Amino acid sequence: MSMFQATELNERNKRKEKLFRLLFGGMTILLIVPVVVIVATLIARGGPALSWDFFFTAPSNGMTEGGVFPALVGTLWIVAVALIASVPLGVAAALYLSEYAPDNWLTRLINLAIINLAGVPSIVHALFGVGAFVLFFRFGTSILAASLTLAIMTLPVVIVSTRESLQAVPRAFREACWSMGATRWQAIWNVVLPNSISGILTGVILEVSRTVGETAPIMFTGAAFFLPFLPESVFDQTMALSLHLFVISTQVPGVPEHLPYGVALTLMGIVVVLNSASIAFRAYLRGKKKW
Amino acid sequence: MAELADYAIQSRDLNLWYGDFQALFDVNLAIRRGIITAMIGPSGCGKSTFLRSVNRITERLGYVRTTGSIDVLGQDITAEVVELTQVRKHVGMVFQRPNPLPLSIRKNILFAYDLHHAERPSAAQRDEIVEKALRQVLLWDQVKDDLDGKATTLSLEAQQKLCIARLLPVKPTVLLMDEPCSALDPEATAAVEELIWDLRGEYTILIVTHNMAQARRASDECIFMLMGKVLEHSETAEMFVNPAKKETADYIEGRYG
Ligand SMILES: Nc1ncnc2c1ncn2[C@@H]1O[C@H](COP(=O)(O)OP(=O)(O)O)[C@@H](O)[C@H]1O
Ligand SMILES: [Mg+2]
Numbered sequence: 001m002s003m004f005q006a007t008e009l010n011e012r013n014k015r016k017e018k019l020f021r022l023l024f025g026g027m028t029i030l031l032i033v034p035v036v037v038i039v040a041t042l043i044a045r046g047g048p049a050l051s052w053d054f055f056f057t058a059p060s061n062g063m064t065e066g067g068v069f070p071a072l073v074g075t076l077w078i079v080a081v082a083l084i085a086s087v088p089l090g091v092a093a094a095l096y097l098s099e100y101a102p103d104n105w106l107t108r109l110i111n112l113a114i115i116n117l118a119g120v121p122s123i124v125h126a127l128f129g130v131g132a133f134v135l136f137f138r139f140g141t142s143i144l145a146a147s148l149t150l151a152i153m154t155l156p157v158v159i160v161s162t163r164e165s166l167q168a169v170p171r172a173f174r175e176a177c178w179s180m181g182a183t184r185w186q187a188i189w190n191v192v193l194p195n196s197i198s199g200i201l202t203g204v205i206l207e208v209s210r211t212v213g214e215t216a217p218i219m220f221t222g223a224a225f226f227l228p229f230l231p232e233s234v235f236d237q238t239m240a241l242s243l244h245l246f247v248i249s250t251q252v253p254g255v256p257e258h259l260p261y262g263v264a265l266t267l268m269g270i271v272v273v274l275n276s277a278s279i280a281f282r283a284y285l286r287g288k289k290k291w
Numbered sequence: 292m293a294e295l296a297d298y299a300i301q302s303r304d305l306n307l308w309y310g311d312f313q314a315l316f317d318v319n320l321a322i323r324r325g326i327i328t329a330m331i332g333p334s335g336c337g338k339s340t341f342l343r344s345v346n347r348i349t350e351r352l353g354y355v356r357t358t359g360s361i362d363v364l365g366q367d368i369t370a371e372v373v374e375l376t377q378v379r380k381h382v383g384m385v386f387q388r389p390n391p392l393p394l395s396i397r398k399n400i401l402f403a404y405d406l407h408h409a410e411r412p413s414a415a416q417r418d419e420i421v422e423k424a425l426r427q428v429l430l431w432d433q434v435k436d437d438l439d440g441k442a443t444t445l446s447l448e449a450q451q452k453l454c455i456a457r458l459l460p461v462k463p464t465v466l467l468m469d470e471p472c473s474a475l476d477p478e479a480t481a482a483v484e485e486l487i488w489d490l491r492g493e494y495t496i497l498i499v500t501h502n503m504a505q506a507r508r509a510s511d512e513c514i515f516m517l518m519g520k521v522l523e524h525s526e527t528a529e530m531f532v533n534p535a536k537k538e539t540a541d542y543i544e545g546r547y548g
Pocket of ligand 1 (some may be wrong): 333336339
């Protein structure tokens with residue numbers, strides 16, 4: 001028998017190896033199936049609904065006809081304003097936690113709280129939004145109130161993703177700055193931010209765009225059931241795709257089947273476009289960096 | 292006894308704790324101005340800790356406590372009124388791993404200068420500052436055509452020279468170097484050593500090294516530390532030929548590791 005021949009033990013290990021590979025592969029496929037089914041159904045049933053008219057006309061005839069224009073515009077408004085609100089807030093908080101805060105029990109407690117906040121159900125945020133923005137700050141039901149509610153809801157993930165980008169900048173750079181007499185802010189401004197800002201922004205855009213489909217946080221704070229005009233300022237109410245989908249699928253009789261599928265497909269399209277854009281941007285920037 | 296300001300660094304009864312762990316014990320050192328002093332001793336004996344205390348970068352860690360004082364050019368840098376950024380301007384630090392900033396070569400050189408000068412000099416003056424610093428570290432000819440190139444893509448040797456060069460425009464008194472050659476190959480080490488020797492006189496240099504040959508070759512005085520205490524401080528030639536303590540002899544001959 002040659003010394004390089006497989007032994008009984010080798011054979012047994014090889015069989016096990018094959019088994020586990022099949023098992024894990026199978027699980028993965030199982031996982032992909034629902035996603036594929038959903039996307040395929042949406043495209044098959046909603047695809048025929050899509051057209052210029054669908055995107056650029058308002059719903060009509062008790063929302064059983066027409067398109068999604070005001071809801072599409074409203075969703076973009078809400079997400080854009082939410083972004084504008086959460087970027088400075090989230091980045092400032094992450095900067096404080098990552099660059100200034102001493103490493104003590106209080107900081108660790110705050111970090112823990114932030115992570116846990118990400119798990120708060122969106123309906124709780126919605127009610128908070130009603131209390132804080134609609135009533136207390138008197139913004140009324142408006143884009144502003146809805147966007148701020150969304151912003152608060154996404155802040156935890158924004159802070160976490162920003163902190164990750166900040167912490168990807170090697171510590172040695174900060175020490176080099178400090179050892180030359182730079183203040184924390186000078187180190188942040190000259191070295192930390194320039195090397196992380198693109199990662200921060202793409203991360204934030206990614207996180208906030210994921211809220212495109214949120215319904216609960218906006219339905220009490222700014223999104224309207226039916227409002228066939230475009231909003232003119234952040235103090236107006238507006239329609240939004242997510243709520244519109246909910247309404248025409250469950251609240252309005254006589255809606256033809258292709259309509260909700262078309263809305264769902266549009267909603268998914270926006271998320272996919274925003275996500276892939278920011279992922280591609282991030283990959284591009286990572287590739288460019290060299291230290 | 293020499294005049295006070297003959298000493299660039301003078302520590303008095305310096306004790307330092309990391310939490311409950313005491314890293315320095317009653318360190319009394321008087322380091323003469325304008326020469327190169329080498330600091331040797333086994334790993335973990337507190338060499339870096341002492342160096343970092345002179346730049347006051349240790350206290351960034353919340354759990355560090357010190358007693359005693361350190362004078363730089365006769366002035367107490369541990370006093371309440373002392374401005375940290377001024378200490379760091381006068382006491383420059385070179386690290387074990389070259390750590391140029393991820394900026395252009397030019398911006399690396401001007402970084403400390405800009406931190407410490409409220410007014411921006413003219414473009415011509417800035418070019419002059421950059422050229423002078425790079426010439427002082429013998430890097431000018433190598434990088435003069437690529438001043439806007441990224442500093443982090445230079446060779447390690449050039450990076451370490453750049454890290455020395457970026458300290459010079461603010462005219463520091465003391466240069467602290469923590470094993471500046473340990474990341475370099477022998478040839479680069481020789482080049483950087485030569486450069487350090489060139490800077491002698493203009494600056495007071497305190498250099499930590501693991502390399503006995505380097506300490507012997509490239510220093511005027513030598514300090515031997517063991518377990519957080521200074522055991523011996525004498526002229527380098529004297530220490531290597533005729534060490535006063537048995538521990539020193541053992542270490543120099545490689546019996547400590
Ligand atoms: N940041 C720190 N926190 C806690 N202990 C430290 C820290 N830095 C160094 N020490 C400890 O202090 C002692 C001296 O360390 P150091 O000054 O780095 O030694 P050296 O540079 O001579 O090798 C070592 O025992 C080390 O473990
Ligand atoms: Mg050390």
